[in-house]
Amino acid sequence: MTTPCIITVAITGSVPTKKDNPAVPITVEEQVESTQASFEAGASLAHCHVRNDDGTTTSDPERFGRLVEGLKKHCPGMIIQLSTGGRSGTGRERGGMLPLAPDMASLSTGSCNFPTRVYENSPELVDWLASEMIKYNVKPEIEAFDLSMIFQAVKMQNEGKIKGPLHVQFVMGVKNAMPVDKATFDFYVATLKRLAPDATWTGAGIGKGQLELNRWSLEAGGHCRT
Amino acid sequence: MTTPCIITVAITGSVPTKKDNPAVPITVEEQVESTQASFEAGASLAHCHVRNDDGTTTSDPERFGRLVEGLKKHCPGMIIQLSTGGRSGTGRERGGMLPLAPDMASLSTGSCNFPTRVYENSPELVDWLASEMIKYNVKPEIEAFDLSMIFQAVKMQNEGKIKGPLHVQFVMGVKNAMPVDKATFDFYVATLKRLAPDATWTGAGIGKGQLELNRWSLEAGGHCRT
Numbered sequence: 001m002t003t004p005c006i007i008t009v010a011i012t013g014s015v016p017t018k019k020d021n022p023a024v025p026i027t028v029e030e031q032v033e034s035t036q037a038s039f040e041a042g043a044s045l046a047h048c049h050v051r052n053d054d055g056t057t058t059s060d061p062e063r064f065g066r067l068v069e070g071l072k073k074h075c076p077g078m079i080i081q082l083s084t085g086g087r088s089g090t091g092r093e094r095g096g097m098l099p100l101a102p103d104m105a106s107l108s109t110g111s112c113n114f115p116t117r118v119y120e121n122s123p124e125l126v127d128w129l130a131s132e133m134i135k136y137n138v139k140p141e142i143e144a145f146d147l148s149m150i151f152q153a154v155k156m157q158n159e160g161k162i163k164g165p166l167h168v169q170f171v172m173g174v175k176n177a178m179p180v181d182k183a184t185f186d187f188y189v190a191t192l193k194r195l196a197p198d199a200t201w202t203g204a205g206i207g208k209g210q211l212e213l214n215r216w217s218l219e220a221g222g223h224c225r226t
Numbered sequence: 227m228t229t230p231c232i233i234t235v236a237i238t239g240s241v242p243t244k245k246d247n248p249a250v251p252i253t254v255e256e257q258v259e260s261t262q263a264s265f266e267a268g269a270s271l272a273h274c275h276v277r278n279d280d281g282t283t284t285s286d287p288e289r290f291g292r293l294v295e296g297l298k299k300h301c302p303g304m305i306i307q308l309s310t311g312g313r314s315g316t317g318r319e320r321g322g323m324l325p326l327a328p329d330m331a332s333l334s335t336g337s338c339n340f341p342t343r344v345y346e347n348s349p350e351l352v353d354w355l356a357s358e359m360i361k362y363n364v365k366p367e368i369e370a371f372d373l374s375m376i377f378q379a380v381k382m383q384n385e386g387k388i389k390g391p392l393h394v395q396f397v398m399g400v401k402n403a404m405p406v407d408k409a410t411f412d413f414y415v416a417t418l419k420r421l422a423p424d425a426t427w428t429g430a431g432i433g434k435g436q437l438e439l440n441r442w443s444l445e446a447g448g449h450c451r452t
């Protein structure tokens with residue numbers, strides 16, 4: 001491999017609760033503790049969601065702030081990426097933690113369907129989140145749930161709305177969005193290479209597609225994710 | 227070419243108004259008249275939207291009913307396709323004309339961004355529109371604004387929610403959705419062929435992409451559209 005592999009650990013995610021799995025870290029303290037274990041095992045990037053005390057998802061900047069503080073203290077040098085995903089709030093609430101100036105934040109550059117609803121990222125919201133990331137010097141990780149989101153990210157970079165080089169995560173296996181499909185994965189990689197040759201990328205499979213996508217990513221020279 | 231070419235005429239569309247172009251047919255009478263001219267010139271399929279008297283878009287079943295009646299009388303044998311597109315209403319309103327049992331109706335199998343908003347086709351709405359089409363024996367034209375919508379259409383066919391063979395329209399050139407891109411067009415055609423070998427398809431370019439897409443479609447064996 002020519003690029004060093006960045007091992008990503010997703011902290012908690014936005015869906016599972018203690019009811020699904022009692023080991024899921026919910027409080028900020030639990031999250032810091034479990035991330036430190038991954039960090040010591042070699043993970044170099046933490047993708048972070050936060051929860052309310054009752055386990056529901058939130059975009060609360062205060063909680064994100066305590067998480068960032070804990071990670072900086074216990075995992076020095078780890079890349080911190082905060083989620084602006086739509087499960088944790090609506091509209092501009094979703095970017096309320098960007099003034100914390102984390103290293104990175106997720107940014108979906110389009111809308112699509114999710115298992116039971118529309119994942120809404122209106123053009124206006126996408127532009128606003130991107131402008132906040134420029135303002136606070138946060139590098140976006142483009143979450144591409146479908147092909148057009150790659151085109152849209154490149155267009156935004158060309159228009160100066162996103163600072164390059166792009167970093168894109170190809171997300172596959174979310175019900176009603178893009179399934180795990182090797183030919184599509186290869187086309188994603190080729191399209192990004194064609195439109196933005198300096199971009200970096202990674203693959204993220206949801207559920208049982210995760211291991212498969214990690215393998216494809218490694219073989220094709222992308223990053224990996226646990 | 228092995229398949230006969232189906233020339234489609236889009237009646238009015240959902241965006242232009244008399245202010246943009248005084249020749250745009252708005253009343254049902256004007257629509258029937260202009261479609262008859264296209265029919266006599268060789269068009270065999272009419273893709274239909276309807277308007278209120280003030281030119282705004284609507285899904286009003288009464289207006290669609292008068293349009294269908296006029297087309298059946300003046301364009302005998304022409305395939306009538308009614309739009310269930312989201313510019314003309316929200317939620318189940320959009321399928322209120324399906325009991326008219328037109329030959330075909332449009333069906334988007336996912337959500338995406340449009341120039342200024344989210345084009346919302348929730349999983350629940352897509353399933354309901356598809357079930358109404360089965361109930362009234364209406365053949366859907368899948369409107370694929372992005373790659374995952376092709377996968378979703380095939381999945382719905384496999385689950386019995388859409389009666390095969392599929393007919394898919396690849397829509398390119400809508401701002402914030404999929405741009406006009408030849409490599410993507412070729413991948414769309416290859417993907418549909420791989421997943422649903424008996425499917426038919428056509429390409430629709432919006433604005434200045436229209437002529438280009440017609441040419442690609444003809445070369446690759448799809449239908450064409452005026």
Ligand SMILES: [Zn+2]
Pocket residue numbers: 013014047048049083085
């Ligand atoms: Zn996330």
Ligand SMILES: [Zn+2]
Pocket residue numbers: 006167200201202223
């Ligand atoms: Zn990465």
Ligand SMILES: [Zn+2]
Pocket residue numbers: 239240273274275309311
């Ligand atoms: Zn239409």
Ligand SMILES: [Zn+2]
Pocket residue numbers: 232393427428449
């Ligand atoms: Zn056709």
